Amino acid sequence: MKLHARPMVLLIALLALAPSFTWPQEKSADAPKFFHIEPVHPVAELQTIALAATPPVEHGDFRPSDLVELTALDPTIKLDIRYATTRNFLGTPLYSQARAFMQRPAALALARVQKSLANEGYGLLVHDAYRPWYVTKIFWDATPVDKHEFVADPASGSRHNRGCAVDLTLYTLADGKPVEMPSLYDEMSDRAYPNYAGGPEEPRRLRELLRRHMEAEGFSVFQYEWWHFDYRDWKSYALQNARFEDIGETKAKH
Numbered sequence: 001m002k003l004h005a006r007p008m009v010l011l012i013a014l015l016a017l018a019p020s021f022t023w024p025q026e027k028s029a030d031a032p033k034f035f036h037i038e039p040v041h042p043v044a045e046l047q048t049i050a051l052a053a054t055p056p057v058e059h060g061d062f063r064p065s066d067l068v069e070l071t072a073l074d075p076t077i078k079l080d081i082r083y084a085t086t087r088n089f090l091g092t093p094l095y096s097q098a099r100a101f102m103q104r105p106a107a108l109a110l111a112r113v114q115k116s117l118a119n120e121g122y123g124l125l126v127h128d129a130y131r132p133w134y135v136t137k138i139f140w141d142a143t144p145v146d147k148h149e150f151v152a153d154p155a156s157g158s159r160h161n162r163g164c165a166v167d168l169t170l171y172t173l174a175d176g177k178p179v180e181m182p183s184l185y186d187e188m189s190d191r192a193y194p195n196y197a198g199g200p201e202e203p204r205r206l207r208e209l210l211r212r213h214m215e216a217e218g219f220s221v222f223q224y225e226w227w228h229f230d231y232r233d234w235k236s237y238a239l240q241n242a243r244f245e246d247i248g249e250t251k252a253k254h
């Protein structure tokens with residue numbers, strides 16, 4: 001999917017007024033909105049640099065990686081892997097495959113969240129889970145310094161790089177559609193904070209519902225992003241840099 005001509009003109013006009021970021025609208029009124037920044041360097045160049053870079057060396061006893069494909073564990077977990085599309089904050093695909101993996105204990109916990117939410121009429125819609133380290137480096141290098149609180153420093157890596165973080169929202173079981181939350185995914189504003197008290201009540205209720213069910217299974221919410229949850233065992237797993245293309249078909253073993 002490419003930006004259409006009219007939104008591109010609008011985007012350029014808005015960028016002249018607000019140099020660091022804007023919210024481009026898709027052509028169709030039904031298309032979901034997404035948050036977008038203007039990368040401070042071209043992403044294609046940053047990708048070449050990031051793929052050639054080496055993740056930081058870590059010392060310690062780590063559990064062996066055991067990444068499980070979430071949809072193999074529970075096919076009712078829905079995916080909208082934004083970084084495999086242009087509908088992400090950099091406006092360009094970072095993944096060539098729309099897949100979501102987590103370390104097995106985290107994936108099993110997430111499957112339990114899915115079951116408990118079903119009793120309330122909701123399911124999980126995952127935007128991102130395991131993320132190779134080089135993608136974290138691209139995010140950091142592409143993001144303006146004044147927005148760095150929203151992206152992980154590649155010097156220490158992201159919990160996504162350990163297969164122990166997940167970005168997600170809720171969908172309604174009745175119609176399969178994502179719910180409205182207090183902010184867009186990856187929105188770099190205070191609306192993204194999990195304790196943001198503004199806006200309509202129903203999105204905040206749903207944000208709390210998601211958080212309550214996630215916390216019951218050992219996840220904790222990130223202080224700047226209502227959609228980002230870390231699994232409690234994240235310190236037990238090392239940073240990883242395997243690309244999705246290099247991870248084979250995984251069979252879920254319960």
Ligand SMILES: [Zn+2]
Nearest residue numbers: 165166167228
């Ligand atoms: Zn995240």
